[in-house]
Amino acid sequence: xxxxxxxxxxxxxxxxxxxxxxxxxxxxxxxxxxxxxxxxxxxxxxxxxxxxxxxxxxxxxxxxxxxxxxxxxxxxxxxxxxxxxxxxxxxxxxxxxxxxxxxxxxxxxxxx
Amino acid sequence: xxxxxxxxxxxxxxxxxxxxxxxxxxxxxxxxxxxxxxxxxxxxxxxxxxxxxxxxxxxxxxxxxxxxxxxxxxxxxxxxxxxxxxxxxxxxxxxxxxxxxxxxxxxxxxxxxxx
Numbered sequence: 441x442x443x444x445x446x447x448x449x450x451x452x453x454x455x456x457x458x459x460x461x462x463x464x465x466x467x468x469x470x471x472x473x474x475x476x477x478x479x480x481x482x483x484x485x486x487x488x489x490x491x492x493x494x495x496x497x498x499x500x501x502x503x504x505x506x507x508x509x510x511x512x513x514x515x516x517x518x519x520x521x522x523x524x525x526x527x528x529x530x531x532x533x534x535x536x537x538x539x540x541x542x543x544x545x546x547x548x549x550x551x552x
Numbered sequence: 553x554x555x556x557x558x559x560x561x562x563x564x565x566x567x568x569x570x571x572x573x574x575x576x577x578x579x580x581x582x583x584x585x586x587x588x589x590x591x592x593x594x595x596x597x598x599x600x601x602x603x604x605x606x607x608x609x610x611x612x613x614x615x616x617x618x619x620x621x622x623x624x625x626x627x628x629x630x631x632x633x634x635x636x637x638x639x640x641x642x643x644x645x646x647x648x649x650x651x652x653x654x655x656x657x658x659x660x661x662x663x664x665x666x667x
Contacts, residue, residue, distance in 0.1 A: 476656075483658045483659065484658040485594075485658065502646065526595060538583045538600065538646065542595040542596075543594055544593060545594045
């Protein structure tokens with residue numbers, strides 16, 4: 441069974457400091473991984489996906505198959521980055537290859 | 553812009569009542585999903601549907617059922633609401649796509665309180 445682990449429930453940094461939100465996964469197949477973000481009083485939305493290899497709002501995430509990790513990083517945090525972040529993994533088994541398994545989330549607070 | 557709407561933002565029901573949560577998407581997406589979001593537990597999939605009249609159980613289907621009679625609408629039903637079903641309920645939709653899961657677009661959520 442697949443599993444996504446986000447070891448930190450809460451993460452607090454100061455503005456301008458680097459930030460890393462950790463995500464580890466357990467999956468027997470070839471994974472497809474995502475980061476979703478929910479800002480205060482807004483909808484949950486996709487931040488980035490590993491296959492795109494893009495930087496969104498200064499965030500990047502690299503899939504490390506050896507360490508089964510997909511950590512989200514930003515070199516200089518901004519106050520507007522404060523939000524709940526969820527790591528998610530896509531199943532690719534049969535009719536269930538449309539669903540995502542989410543981690544429990546990390547609440548990031550960027551202090552001024 | 554993809555729009556996913558949910559029938560209510562806040563709902564208060566009594567134990568034992570039958571509860572209907574409605575979700576509508578306007579982008580002709582094949583897949584629709586119902587999650588519940590609880591602090592410390594993240595998002596947990598209740599049910600999903602990849603076509604009209606098709607449904608599959610997610611990770612926590614007990615106490616819930618769903619209905620998808622039209623492509624744009626996906627309903628979550630609590631047959632007999634209980635206090636442990638007090639939660640935030642999120643609906644989402646996505647295209648099917650050749651590679652499987654595409655981006656999921658979420659609704660604003662329904663905060664259900666069962667008293």
